[in-house]
Amino acid sequence: MDQILKNLDVAQSQFEKQLESSKTSAQIEDCRVSFLGKKGRISAIMASLKDLSPDGRKEIGARSNEIKTLMEARLLEKQQFFEREELNQKLLSDRLDSSAPGVYFPAGSRHPLKQVLNEAISILEHAGLKPTYGPEVEFEDFCFDRLNFKPGHAARDMQATFFMKDSPAQGPTVLRTHTSPVQVRVLMAAAKAGGQLPIRIQAPGRVYRVDDDATHAPMFHQIEGLVVDTHSTMGDLKACLDFFFRQFFNQNTKIRFRPSYFPFTEPSAEVDISCVFCSGKGCRVCKTSGWLEVAGAGMVHPEVFKACGWDPEKVQGWAFGMGIERLTMLKLGVPDLRLFFENRLSFLRGNLK
């Protein structure tokens, strides 16, 4: 029995030697056949087990199985090593020049104005203002008269207007000069629907003015907010804009209200934010004032309520509006308004921030 154990040990060491000297897959196969094949060394040893006692058979059987498993593992390992080697040799013979240029795939991008507009919409949604949309060709009545722009008043000069030819029977039409006619539509519809409150909307969109120079485009974008209920004050308006600008720029952004005039709000305010370039210290962009003018706002004018079917003694509210082009220039550092509408790919690609 000891002899058999000794034979197994010898077989194992001879197996290692032969495996070591094998240099090809074929030689590894030879090695496998001569030790683990049907006529191989291990099979021969196993065949001699039948002469042993049951205990001896058990002991030798376990030992030989152990060696057999080990050998199989060693063969597989060696086999895989060779396959890898051979594959590598084959890959290295590939004549590809990997330094040649890649196949061009363009970087797609959102337009900077749309990117900023969508961001603004989303922040205002968090403040509970529902995105609401109105047409760009509007009745002059909705764009001006119902917003307390008196006919023939100098305030109309503040917004040079495109007029449409061939207006429908209901009245003359214009390209809207601001997003505020959406206020009129919403107020009138809500009054007609029985006066349901609160009204909390935002109106993003394209607006038009007869103006075309380095700092004015005949079409641009605005976003506007309107809240109407029975109790909202200037303080609530300020809180909303404060939230908006801190979300839009950063936590340290401060806002300030200054008195101003818009026909459709009273009291009215011009909204400044602390300069986003110098944090309010004063620089070239804010003309050393530390503040940037970014929005107009105020309490909805009683005349607007009246013109849209509401009793100004019973409801109150606030509104604000701002220009997306200006916000985009401030946020993305775009130096020139005209770049937005030239739509050069070289410009559009560079604005992911």
Add this chain to the structure above:
Amino acid sequence: MKLSFKAFQRWLDFQGTAEDLAKVLAGLGFPNDGITKVGGGLSQVRVGKILSRNKHPQADRLSLLTVDVGAEKLPVVCGAQNMKEGDFVALAPVGATIPGKDGQGMTMKEAKIRGETSRGMCCSLAELQLADEAEGIWILSSGVVNEKSLGKPVSDFFDLEDSILEIDVTPNRPDALSIRGLAREAAAKLGLKLKVPSLTKFKASSSYVNLSVESGKDCSGFLAVHIQNVQQGHTPADVSTILERMGSRVISPLVDITNFVMFELGHPMHFFDADKVDLKTLCVRRAKAGERLALLNDQTIELHVEDLVIADSTGPLSLAGVMGGAKTSVSDSTKNVLMEVACFDPQLIRATARRHQLSSESSYRFERGLTPHRLDEVAERALALMKEWGAFESAAGTKVSEKVVPLSILWDRKRIEAKIGKIKLSDDELFEMLRRLEYSFEARGKTTVSFPWYRVDGQCLEDIMEDVARLIGYDDLEERPLTFAESISTIRDLQPRYSLGEKLVERWTNLGFSEVVHMSFSDPAIEGRLGIPLPQPMTIQNPIHAEKSTLRQTLIHQLLERARLNLFHGEEDVRLVEVGPVFRSDLTSMYEGSPIVETLAVACLWVPRPDDKKRLWSRSADAFFEFKGMVERVYGDVRFKMKPVSYEGLFHPKRRIGHQAGELHPLVQKAFDLPSRA
């Protein structure tokens, strides 16, 4: 409005700099577009006296002067014509630096001009940056300088340093288009008192003037003052300086008075030569068809029946509130003056100024609205100046005016606080503040508030609210926390529609497409090149260019044009996508009750990089199938409910993907000048 800080200080003892004042005014709703410093750095310019003036031997238009600057007598070559021997001038000697016309600074050097030595320069107001333009050199007033002043810095005698604030005044506040108006605002905020200007009363009725006003709506007040035996005198130097700094020109004492009073009080006025007017038939009326009027600016206009004129039996004399007539204008020889202080309907003035393209300081104020309450004060101020600058024998006025009472409403503190937040001040403290703006209060049981006499925009409690908030300071209004409430949309909810558009664009951008934004303006000729059937476009009455006169009916032609430009700029693979409105009468509008059809469209365009001719680069699959794959990926799970629009003619007949996509027809490609398939 340009505001001279010096002129402002004549009305208010303001302790602080021009910058401090700018801050106070901005906090009250009058921000500025900048502050210009003038008159500084003139210490190197000396008082000189012209001892002799001779012609330059080589040049007709130049003069040789000898200028006495005390210590020496300098030869100076001068190109101006407005000086004579004995005049005092502002001389910049060799080595002195002056601002120069362009404000860039220039240093004097000894020069030979056509063979004659010049050792200094006689400066004009423009060269010293004291006026935008100047005719001739600055002749120093002999009332201010004399022989003893020679050689001393001009700045010792003329207090020239000033700051000019470019104030933005909103269209509702014409009263603030004046020094007094702005001073009143600052005084109310700071608790100061306005200084009172000198006034000269006139006799209440004139036996010389007969006045009639056709319509009290067109002209709510008209005061005509007849002034006899006027000696015009001359405009004092300090006033000339103020006039120039506030953007006016110095013309003649009488004209200067009308301008100066307008800047001071905000109310325009007009002087007629009384001897050229038929005083017995003076009237304010609408013009008649066919009437013509020769204006002060040498222009003769055909009047319109909607124009308001001042007229006499001979016809129109002036265009009310806009411009005077040439025939009756005052001149140096004017002896008797008819002074007009009036109040006209803003809409009429605005229409007239636009119709004849005549804009003046006067029309600018009238079209914003003035009140007829204090016409006498304007006249009295002008008379005081006429007396100060010159003299006159007598003045008597005739007035026609509507009874206009400033609106008064109930004081309602609760409602004010409901809108602008809790106020710490008591009612009495608030009243005190508002009184400084000339509000008045009457307490009979409940308190009523009357708007100030000068305000044209006071109509409701909200207007008072704004003044309360302005005086307290917008920064000091009650703060509130952010609140949230849910709102239910009462008009058609278009958020899903817009979101879908955004989602589709987002998907295209993931495939390498760049989103573009085009304006809605279009040219039907370019849209026509698409070869697709389109209805009549919507047309703009007043387009910016003829090629931008309609509203776009599709996005595709704009993408094609844009692709061509980008290819021209060296791009090789152009992928564009756009979402935006189109205006097509044959579709259905997405908005309820919109005047015309508007709906949202998404379009995209790919101009693939063509295969390289030298076979260095080639696409493995036909780009058509690559695009088809993209279209399937973007639109695969989208359900459209819209009826498909016909794009017959736009696409290659065999290379189409459904109705709405495909390879561009070679004819369209050619029409848009694209170098390769798209």
